Amino acid sequence: MKGLVYTGDKAELVDGLDVRAPGPTEVKVQIVAAGLCHSDLSVIDGTIPWPAPAVLGHEGAGIVAEVGEAVTNVKPGDHVVLHTLAYCGTCRYCITGKPYYCRSSMGNRTQPFTLNGEPAWNFAAASFFTEYSVVEGKQCVKIPDDVPLESAALVGCGVLTGAGAVWNRAKLERGQTAVVFGVGGVGLNAIQAARIAGASRVIAVDTIPEKELWAREFGASDFVLAGPGVDTVAAVRGLLPFSDDAVTGPFEAGGADWVFDCVGAPATIRQGVDMLDWGGTVVIVGVPAPTAEFTARVTHMTHVERGVIGCRAGSHRPHHDVALIIDMYRRGVFKLDELVTAKYPIEEWQTAVHDLHEGKLARGVLTLS
Numbered sequence: 001m002k003g004l005v006y007t008g009d010k011a012e013l014v015d016g017l018d019v020r021a022p023g024p025t026e027v028k029v030q031i032v033a034a035g036l037c038h039s040d041l042s043v044i045d046g047t048i049p050w051p052a053p054a055v056l057g058h059e060g061a062g063i064v065a066e067v068g069e070a071v072t073n074v075k076p077g078d079h080v081v082l083h084t085l086a087y088c089g090t091c092r093y094c095i096t097g098k099p100y101y102c103r104s105s106m107g108n109r110t111q112p113f114t115l116n117g118e119p120a121w122n123f124a125a126a127s128f129f130t131e132y133s134v135v136e137g138k139q140c141v142k143i144p145d146d147v148p149l150e151s152a153a154l155v156g157c158g159v160l161t162g163a164g165a166v167w168n169r170a171k172l173e174r175g176q177t178a179v180v181f182g183v184g185g186v187g188l189n190a191i192q193a194a195r196i197a198g199a200s201r202v203i204a205v206d207t208i209p210e211k212e213l214w215a216r217e218f219g220a221s222d223f224v225l226a227g228p229g230v231d232t233v234a235a236v237r238g239l240l241p242f243s244d245d246a247v248t249g250p251f252e253a254g255g256a257d258w259v260f261d262c263v264g265a266p267a268t269i270r271q272g273v274d275m276l277d278w279g280g281t282v283v284i285v286g287v288p289a290p291t292a293e294f295t296a297r298v299t300h301m302t303h304v305e306r307g308v309i310g311c312r313a314g315s316h317r318p319h320h321d322v323a324l325i326i327d328m329y330r331r332g333v334f335k336l337d338e339l340v341t342a343k344y345p346i347e348e349w350q351t352a353v354h355d356l357h358e359g360k361l362a363r364g365v366l367t368l369s
């Protein structure tokens with residue numbers, strides 16, 4: 001079968017892949033659509049170190065083809081959203097509702113594939129840029145047949161990551177203010193989740209002017225165009241002043257309750273810290289290089305309880321959050337179709353990568369069949 005493979009220094013569309021049969025707890029899924037996420041590109045450019053050859057893609061949806069004898073949650077023919085959290089289900093984190101802390105959900109690299117007869121790695125316990133993949137049964141969430149798989153494909157990474165950062169990690173309260181850095185496949189979901197949660201202001205920040213339209217469509221109340229010569233912190237603080245008379249109050253009061261950094265760069269994290277109100281928190285959502293560091297003024301944080309926290313893929317509980325998002329989508333509350341800017345047959349993956357780099361995509365979806 002065909003698939004997009006990381007070869008060690010680049011990605012290549014190959015036609016010599018095979019995948020083994022599912023084990024007792026596993027499911028073989030026919031992949032119909034898979035979103036192109038920045039993390040796939042980060043493997044290709046070395047930001048995320050990964051062994052080669054590996055089958056890329058980690059945000060997908062498809063149709064169950066075959067199930068292991070111990071799998072009870074799905075059956076052949078079911079439409080499913082796939083997610084990357086291959087948690088164990090029995091450890092103290094799993095049974096207390098924090099599967100994203102499950103030790104077996106991180107870095108579990110296996111070789112379910114062969115490429116021209118030689119073992120090939122999966123990526124992020126997923127690998128959806130190919131015709132069939134094998135995942136744990138727990139990684140499949142059944143969805144109604146009427147949900148387009150091209151839209152559902154985005155839920156497993158970009159949607160959960162953005163929306164979960166707001167709902168699960170921040171637990172944003174009605175009336176609070178939010179700033180979202182990066183208006184892409186993750187940031188747009190942070191924006192719409194903040195709107196749904198009742199944020200009083202949602203300020204989107206991006207370097208591409210055309211993104212203002214998307215940001216506002218998804219619920220942003222304001223847009224700040226960042227770039228050379230622009231003081232982003234001052235621009236945001238101007239929108240969230242301390243009082244009618246003063247932009248900034250004691251100990252830099254005024255500013256945002258929450259900043260969701262979907263860029264994940266040291267510069268945006270620092271800007272996020274500098275624009276926080278008392279008690280405000282930066283949630284780091286985007287993934288930088290493993291060696292990235294940032295600095296911040298400590299007393300700016302200690303004296304009035306500002307903070308910085310990380311968030312792993314939206315701190316999600318897949319069988320709760322995927323089902324919730326799909327239900328909200330079917331009731332017209334949560335936007336998914338609008339996230340899909342373009343669909344590409346997998347043969348045109350290079351065009352999709354180009355368009356993503358150019359900032360033309362909220363999400364590009366590769367179709368397999």
Ligand SMILES: [Zn+2]
Pocket residue numbers: 037038039040058059157158
């Ligand atoms: Zn991703």
Ligand SMILES: [Zn+2]
Pocket residue numbers: 087088089090091092093094099102103104
């Ligand atoms: Zn576990």
